[in-house]
Amino acid sequence: MPVSPPPPPAKAKITVRDLTMAYGSFVVMRDLNFEVAEKDIFVIMGGSGCGKSTLLRHLIGLREPARGSVLYEGEDFTAAGPEGRGKFIRRFGVMYQSGALWSSLTLAENIALPLEENSHLAPMAIRDLVSYKLSLVGLAGYEDYYPAQISGGMNKRAGIARAMALDPDILFLDEPGAGLDPLSSRRLDDLIVRLRDSLGSTVVIVTHELASIFAIANHSIFLDTATRTQGATGNPSELRDHSENPAVRLFLRRGGETDPSSQSKS
Amino acid sequence: MPSEETSPSLARWTVDGGRVVLEISGEWRRDGVVPEIHGEPPDEAPARYVTDRLCRFDSTLPAFILSHLRSVAKPPDGAEPPKPPLEGLPPDLRGLMELALAVPEESDARQKSAGPSELTKLGKLSIHVWAGVLSIAEFTGQSMLALGRFATGRARFRARDFWMVVQECGVQALPIVSLISFLIGLILAFVGNAQLVSFGAGLYVADLVGIAMVREMGVVMTAIIMSGRTGAAFAAHLGSMKANEEIDALRTFGFDPFDFLVLPRLLALVLMMPLLTLYANFVGILGGMLVGAAVGIPPILYWNETVASIDLTTASLGVFKSVFFGAVIAMSGCLQGMHAGNSSAAVGEATTRAVVASITAIIILDSGFAAIFTVLDI
Structure with missing residues (x-):
């Protein structure tokens, strides 16, 4: 497909243009072009080490693109510079791969900190909000625990609760399902869909959990390690059945090239 | 559907035929005005919600409802409290509430936070x-x-x-x-x-x-x-x-x-x-x-x-x-x-x-x- 980006339509929440990501002279991925529409649940998928998390870090401004740009609702995020990015970043909620909770604060304080700094709510209201966020991820009653006192999966869920603290416009989740049991993972999928529906958030997820990709994603990008560029974009179920790129089909069928029915339940 | 006009957030507790009704209206936003609460919050979960005049809301509304549901006295014998009715809530809010109530509160966890006595500390x-x-x-x-x-x-x-x-x-x-x-x-x-x-x-x-x-x-x-x-x-x-x-x-x-x-x-x-x-x-x-x-x-x-x-x-x-x-x-x-x-x-x-x-x-x-x-x- 020739790379000639059309002008972004009004509803595109995130637009990525000709993005090339590199560590020094080592190019991770080149010429990424995709759009995420409002209220999309967008999945970044690909093999291990292909640059999924790196792409996420570019989207939220933790790394600078070697070339190309990231736009939010048509406004250039990359060119905004450190000062101008504040207004974009305030609308993001980010969950990092390992939770990245602040270890010297309790779970409640972890979630309350962004609320205290960014709103004028009364302490009671903040406490209610904190318990609600923890309840959403199934951690009601764990307010006074420190991150080191709870399990890895619980840390992860608490990380999601913190990412949601400010009811973000765009929620970035880095491998939310990894390390969770199937039921919690399913609950999490349910949570993501409901949050999208009720709050109208756009969700960008890095994952390679096929079950959750098919269950919740309506749009996706596949990063191809072999060619170091995007393998395909589109709805994951359609990509699985109709993609022209064999690597994409192989990935979405867990290597089983012939039998699409085994995965098609969702 | 919620109406488009913005109005201050309001919660009203009423009793209708011996059953508690919670009426919610207005726009519930974190950076908006502090919600007004009319009536004394009763010690039981609302049987019904009235949300005809509810506009947009963020997490403050489900947090408010949840905090009331959690504060309602639990059965003394430690039995599992019945699932509170969520009738009358708009579907998305209802979905969030169901999700928040799906896992019961870890009550042991909360008791841990009670401070020990001085003697215990010394020991x-x-x-x-x-x-x-x-x-x-x-x-x-x-x-x-x-x-x-x-x-x-x-x-x-x-x-x-x-x-x-x-x-x-x-x-x-x-x-x-x-x-x-x-x-x-x-x-x-x-x-x-x-x-x-x-x-x-x-x-x-x-x-x-x-x-x-x-x-x-x-x-x-x-x-x-x-x-x-x-x-x-x-x-x-x-x-x-x-x-x-x-x-x-x-x-x-x-x-x-x-x-x-x-x-x-x-x-x-x-x-x-x-x-x-x-x-x-x-x-x-x-x-x-x-x-x-x-x-x-x-x-x-x-x-x-x-x-x-x-x-x-x-x-x-x-x-x-x-x-x-x-x-x-x-x-x-x-x-x-x-x-x-x-x-x-x-x-x-x-x-x-x-x-x-x-x-x-x-x-x-x-x-x-x-x-x-x-x-x-x-």
């Missing part, structure tokens, strides 16, 4: 202190066993690690040790000179600086520098390794973490401390010599006076002590690192404890040595 503190003493004893014992294994050639660690630590706590420590010892020598000479000159005994400043450096100041200052520099680094390094489960990984490959991590550090520091101390003594005497030259004592004279005043026994006292100080620094750094908790905050605490413990131990040990040497009349 816990005593147990804690005693456990600390035991762990020091255990660690010392393990170190001795590891040294024994090393002496008989059965301890396994990488020679590369050992030389890395030697470099880190030897050559790389030289600049800071030079600076501090030089200045200490300088200070001693200034202070001594001011007093001795008034007796016409200015030359004896060389004796004062020389003896003070080789007996006490050289070794103590070096030990304190190394606690802050190397002991802290040991604690932080081993603490992060523990937090990342790297120590467990060593164990599962059949390496004794003690031999592999503690032994090279202990040996390296015990080896380097005497050398650093000798060096610090020498630099300190140079510092004194500079002051001597400034107040009119020729360097040759100063040097001869110093050499005459220090016999071999005196000169070896500091070096002798430095072996013990090196062991104390390495062991307290490694002990705190190996016993650190599994978080970044815990690594910080471990580092602090390592430095405080080793400096305290150094000063206490040094007093002990002073007493012993006095009794032995050295």
Whole structure:
């Protein structure tokens, strides 16, 4: 497909243009072009080490693109510079791969900190909000625990609760399902869909959990390690059945090239 | 559907035919006005919700409802409370509420937060202190066993690690040790000179600086520098390794973490401390010599006076002590690192404890040595 980006339509929440990501002279991925529409649940998928998390870090401004740009609702995020990015970043909620909770604060304080700094709510209201966020991820009653006192999966869920603290416009989740049991993972999928529906958030997820990709994603990008560029974009179920790129089909069928029915339940 | 006009958020508790009804209206936003609440919140879950005039809402609304549902008294027998009805809520809000209520609150977790009594705290503190003493004893014992294994050639660690630590706590420590010892020598000479000159005994400043450096100041200052520099680094390094489960990984490959991590550090520091101390003594005497030259004592004279005043026994006292100080620094750094908790905050605490413990131990040990040497009349 020739790379000639059309002008972004009004509803595109995130637009990525000709993005090339590199560590020094080592190019991770080149010429990424995709759009995420409002209220999309967008999945970044690909093999291990292909640059999924790196792409996420570019989207939220933790790394600078070697070339190309990231736009939010048509406004250039990359060119905004450190000062101008504040207004974009305030609308993001980010969950990092390992939770990245602040270890010297309790779970409640972890979630309350962004609320205290960014709103004028009364302490009671903040406490209610904190318990609600923890309840959403199934951690009601764990307010006074420190991150080191709870399990890895619980840390992860608490990380999601913190990412949601400010009811973000765009929620970035880095491998939310990894390390969770199937039921919690399913609950999490349910949570993501409901949050999208009720709050109208756009969700960008890095994952390679096929079950959750098919269950919740309506749009996706596949990063191809072999060619170091995007393998395909589109709805994951359609990509699985109709993609022209064999690597994409192989990935979405867990290597089983012939039998699409085994995965098609969702 | 919610109407588009914005109106202040409002919650009204009413009773309709003996059943509690919660009426919610307006726009519920975090940065909007504080919601008004009409009526006394009853001690039971609402049977029905009226949300005809509810506009947009963010998390503050479900948080408000949830906090009421949670505050409703639970059945006294500890039975599972019935699922509260969510009738009348718009579907998306209802979905969120169902999700939030899906997992019951961990009630044991909350009780933990109740503060213990003073007596309990004192008891816990005593147990804690005693456990600390035991762990020091255990660690010392393990170190001795590891040294024994090393002496008989059965301890396994990488020679590369050992030389890395030697470099880190030897050559790389030289600049800071030079600076501090030089200045200490300088200070001693200034202070001594001011007093001795008034007796016409200015030359004896060389004796004062020389003896003070080789007996006490050289070794103590070096030990304190190394606690802050190397002991802290040991604690932080081993603490992060523990937090990342790297120590467990060593164990599962059949390496004794003690031999592999503690032994090279202990040996390296015990080896380097005497050398650093000798060096610090020498630099300190140079510092004194500079002051001597400034107040009119020729360097040759100063040097001869110093050499005459220090016999071999005196000169070896500091070096002798430095072996013990090196062991104390390495062991307290490694002990705190190996016993650190599994978080970044815990690594910080471990580092602090390592430095405080080793400096305290150094000063206490040094007093002990002073007493012993006095009794032995050295």
